[in-house]
Amino acid sequence: MLQQTRVAAVLPYYARFLDRFPNVRTLADAAEQDLLAAWAGLGYYSRARNLQKAAKNIAALGDFPRSLRSLRELPGVGEYTAAAVASIAFGLPHAVMDGNVARVLSRLAAEPGNIKADAVRKRLRGFADELLDRKHPAEFNQALMELGATVCVPKRPLCESCPVRFFCQAKQQGREQELPVRSAPPGARRREKKLLVIEKANKVLFWQRPPDSSRLAAFWELPEQDQLPGAKVIDHAGAFRHTIVNTTYLVAVCRAAVRSHPAGFRWLAKSTLADVPLSTIAKKALAISSRRNPSTE
Numbered sequence: 001m002l003q004q005t006r007v008a009a010v011l012p013y014y015a016r017f018l019d020r021f022p023n024v025r026t027l028a029d030a031a032e033q034d035l036l037a038a039w040a041g042l043g044y045y046s047r048a049r050n051l052q053k054a055a056k057n058i059a060a061l062g063d064f065p066r067s068l069r070s071l072r073e074l075p076g077v078g079e080y081t082a083a084a085v086a087s088i089a090f091g092l093p094h095a096v097m098d099g100n101v102a103r104v105l106s107r108l109a110a111e112p113g114n115i116k117a118d119a120v121r122k123r124l125r126g127f128a129d130e131l132l133d134r135k136h137p138a139e140f141n142q143a144l145m146e147l148g149a150t151v152c153v154p155k156r157p158l159c160e161s162c163p164v165r166f167f168c169q170a171k172q173q174g175r176e177q178e179l180p181v182r183s184a185p186p187g188a189r190r191r192e193k194k195l196l197v198i199e200k201a202n203k204v205l206f207w208q209r210p211p212d213s214s215r216l217a218a219f220w221e222l223p224e225q226d227q228l229p230g231a232k233v234i235d236h237a238g239a240f241r242h243t244i245v246n247t248t249y250l251v252a253v254c255r256a257a258v259r260s261h262p263a264g265f266r267w268l269a270k271s272t273l274a275d276v277p278l279s280t281i282a283k284k285a286l287a288i289s290s291r292r293n294p295s296t297e
Contacts (some may be wrong), residue, residue, distance in 0.1 A: 005042055012082060013042055027055040036218060036277030043244070043280070045216060050076025066090050087137040095128035096141045097121075100148025106180035112171035115180040189247045194225045195281070196256040197237065197289035203267040204286070206278075207260070219277045222285055223265065231256045238288040242281050253285045 001010045001017075020038050021027040027035075030052065049178055053075035065071045071082035083094040099107070105124045106115055113120035133140040151158045157176050159165050170176045179198040198205040206220040207227070225231065237253040268276065273286075 001042060001213060002046070003047060004044055010042070013039070023056045024058050027052055028059040032218060033276060037275055040219075040277045041280055041283070045219070047076060068092065068094055084141065087141050091138060093132060093134040093137045095125070095132040095137075096145065097125055097128050098145060100152075101128065101141075101144050103154065103180055104144060104148045104152045107157070107170035107176055108164065108168050110173055110175060111180065112154075113181060114183050116183050172230065187246070190250060191247060192250045193281075194250070194252045194254060195222045195285045196228060196231055196233070196254055196260055197222060197285060198228075198231065198256050200267065202270050204270060204273070205261060205265055206268050206282070207265050216279055219279050220268065222282045223261075223277055225254070228256075228258060228261060228265075230260075231258045238291070240284050240288065242284065249281065251281060251285065253288045255289055 001014055017038050021030060031047070032052070035048055035052055036045060039045060042048075054077065057074055065074065066086075066287070068082050068086045071077055072079070077085075080096055080098050083096045084098075086092040086094045087096065102115055102121070102124055105111070105127050106120075109124070109126065109127055111120060113123075115121070115124075128144075131140075147162070147164070151162050155177075159168070159171050159176055161172075162168070167170050168176070170179045172194075196205075205223060207223055209216050209219050211218050211220060225233075227256075234255045234257060237255050238248065239252045242249045242251060275278055278286075
């Protein structure tokens, strides 16, 4: 859950997720719709699907993998996650390198290269292996991650309170604000959407993304106006912005009505919406429509 997501955002999801799926077998046997509904709002939904695939693999194995190689074979588990679990859970001597650790290492070594470049990442991993306390890998890795999260922060690092400031090449060279070197982020894009909230007898009209969709597979979405050209717009309920990676969506929300709708759309009861995977954009649009709907005030 913490991959590309802030701790504060994850905490409530983590607690609810464990309540709903308390062990490997429960998660392995869960219906995908239940899994996605529990994950809805965190984004990057391939993480949830990979988590379930990993649970199925572990259930089939009968035990949790205990080597770096076997951990890497689990779906969704990359080099960092495997090293973290191997060192913290099993005391194996493997150095971790997440974003915080890479930043610390790049400053300690005054690494001049782009931190996103493969060659630079390889050098930093080698540096991490050299520094690793092989007798206490769990404590070392967690300390390095914590140092990057609380002291060696991206902007205005707290160098005077850093326990390794006397060994830091960036500090000695006065370059701590310059490092790490990063490539320029891709240009932001803006797109406009007009979503229709169509209600009838305590039901709302949705369409579902196909299982092989490249984004939000199997999630339910509100229709856009061009999908239902025969819909009659009743009023403009509001608007909001929603950013996904480097794209900002400007979303207008309209309440509308239809006499009929083409195949592929489905009425979902309002009472069931908490149990189905809705996109975050759909949830925001429904919230706006509800506030502007006189019958709900």
